[in-house]
Amino acid sequence: xxxxxxxxxxxxxxxxxxxxxxxxxxxxxxxxxxxxxxxxxxxxxxxxxxxxxxxxxxxxxxxxxxxxxxxxxxxxxxxxxxxxxxxxxxxxxxxxxxxxxxxxxxxxxxxxxxxxxxxxxxxxxxxxxxxxxxxxxxxxxxxxxxxxxxxxxxxxxxxxxxxxxxxxxxxxxxxxxxxxxxxxxxxxxxxx
Amino acid sequence: xxxxxxxxxxxxxxxxxxxxxxxxxxxxxxxxxxxxxxxxxxxxxxxxxxxxxxxxxxxxxxxxxxxxxxxxxxxxxxxxxxxxxxxxxxxxxxxxxxxxxxxxxxxxxxxxxxxxxxxxxxxxxxxxxxxxxxxxxxxxxxxxxxxxxxxxxxxxxxxxxxxxxxxxxxxxxxxxxxxxxxxxxxxxxxxxxxxxxxxxxxxxxxxxxxxxxxxxxxxxxxxxxxxxxxxxxx
Numbered sequence: 001x002x003x004x005x006x007x008x009x010x011x012x013x014x015x016x017x018x019x020x021x022x023x024x025x026x027x028x029x030x031x032x033x034x035x036x037x038x039x040x041x042x043x044x045x046x047x048x049x050x051x052x053x054x055x056x057x058x059x060x061x062x063x064x065x066x067x068x069x070x071x072x073x074x075x076x077x078x079x080x081x082x083x084x085x086x087x088x089x090x091x092x093x094x095x096x097x098x099x100x101x102x103x104x105x106x107x108x109x110x111x112x113x114x115x116x117x118x119x120x121x122x123x124x125x126x127x128x129x130x131x132x133x134x135x136x137x138x139x140x141x142x143x144x145x146x147x148x149x150x151x152x153x154x155x156x157x158x159x160x161x162x163x164x165x166x167x168x169x170x171x172x173x174x175x176x177x178x179x180x181x182x183x184x185x186x187x188x189x190x191x192x
Numbered sequence: 193x194x195x196x197x198x199x200x201x202x203x204x205x206x207x208x209x210x211x212x213x214x215x216x217x218x219x220x221x222x223x224x225x226x227x228x229x230x231x232x233x234x235x236x237x238x239x240x241x242x243x244x245x246x247x248x249x250x251x252x253x254x255x256x257x258x259x260x261x262x263x264x265x266x267x268x269x270x271x272x273x274x275x276x277x278x279x280x281x282x283x284x285x286x287x288x289x290x291x292x293x294x295x296x297x298x299x300x301x302x303x304x305x306x307x308x309x310x311x312x313x314x315x316x317x318x319x320x321x322x323x324x325x326x327x328x329x330x331x332x333x334x335x336x337x338x339x340x341x342x343x344x345x346x347x348x349x350x351x352x353x354x355x356x357x358x359x360x361x362x363x364x365x366x367x368x369x370x371x372x373x374x375x376x377x378x379x380x381x382x383x384x385x386x387x388x389x390x391x392x393x394x395x396x397x398x399x400x401x402x403x404x405x406x407x408x409x410x411x412x413x414x415x416x417x418x419x420x421x422x423x424x425x426x
Contacts, residue, residue: 003276003415006392007384008207009366010215012351014299018289018315019353021247046220053301059239059359069238071358073194085240106234107193119235119359126217128208128383130362132230148230157225181221191227192236192360 008129024087027100032082034063034101038174046182050094054124065104108147115146138162198232208383243283250318254330262312264293264331266407276418280324287353295334347374
């Protein structure tokens with residue numbers, strides 16, 4: 001049996017009350033193991049205008065590099081205090097901000113290991129289907145050997161996937177990750 | 193470590209493109225560079241699970257969330273979440289949101305001059321059961337004007353958000369009503385090229401689902417991506 005898949009449709013401008021869960025911006029509320037980080041950025045359109053009606057979702061492994069999911073068969077511990085999913089709507093200036101932990105490395109194609117990364121979905125008015133990208137960490141040595149990053153030839157494109165430490169002082173590193181939907185500096189988006 | 197089993201690729205004609213000029217908001221928001229094809233890794237075949245209840249309690253009755261009853265025609269909205277191979281998708285989070293019977297959203301940003309209903313939020317959520325089934329009780333939403341083009345009106349619709357088993361299966365869509373005269377004129381509905389895929393977005397009136405003297409029944413099944421064939425299955 002093959003059924004026709006349901007088509008994607010835009011999230012529209014009026015989703016905040018329906019997809020609320022403001023508590024889902026903080027993935028560390030239950031006290032998981034791992035280094036706390038903030039990830040913040042602006043979502044911008046082809047005119048560099050900020051989107052005040054975008055929704056960002058993230059999905060990541062725990063600090064040991066294990067997903068809280070039955071199909072992750074690695075012999076690593078699940079962290080009962082970390083499920084790895086986050087959601088944040090952009091504010092009036094197009095900003096989103098997550099508090100999470102830095103993910104560990106997970107397996108890639110073949111016998112490779114992927115560099116620490118976070119899967120990202122972008123929803124917004126004007127996006128008839130989500131855009132998918134990944135957050136990598138600019139200060140991570142493992143990036144050079146990452147099987148996904150290393151397939152992107154153009155360094156300017158590759159760079160759009162790197163969250164950059166802002167240098168803000170404090171016990172928690174803040175990373176900046178802007179999402180540019182179109183034009184100069186356009187974020188690398190994946191077809192998955 | 194067993195190898196991740198990937199999901200089927202999406203048919204391009206079965207989903208809208210990013211750039212669809214009749215929907216004006218796509219013009220400045222569609223990426224210009226080609227997407228980078230990514231073979232699914234463990235990161236894409238895993239995704240958030242909701243069986244433990246951390247997403248909070250079900251809110252399946254949208255007509256009685258406040259002191260009084262919501263105004264409008266009550267509808268029962270029921271269906272199943274399946275994959276392309278017809279397998280049910282159990283224990284996944286479904287979220288819905290919608291305008292009220294007058295075509296007005298509770299969202300602060302909605303400035304349409306139609307009345308708000310103090311007894312209707314328009315937001316609901318539930319976890320599908322072991323057979324992938326869901327059932328909401330709500331109000332039939334009204335159509336509403338939007339500024340895409342002069343005198344444009346959105347067909348009446350309910351927004352659906354569903355996760356499925358993996359990051360790869362995440363879907364946000366809209367459900368429409370059969371016989372709505374606005375459907376042929378609605379660019380968001382018509383953005384999907386394939387007519388069969390488009391028509392899957394239209395719910396079906398089901399007299400057997402209706403409850404006498406109480407509510408009209410509409411059936412809406414949601415079909416998520418299935419697994420790509422694996423050598424084991426071949």
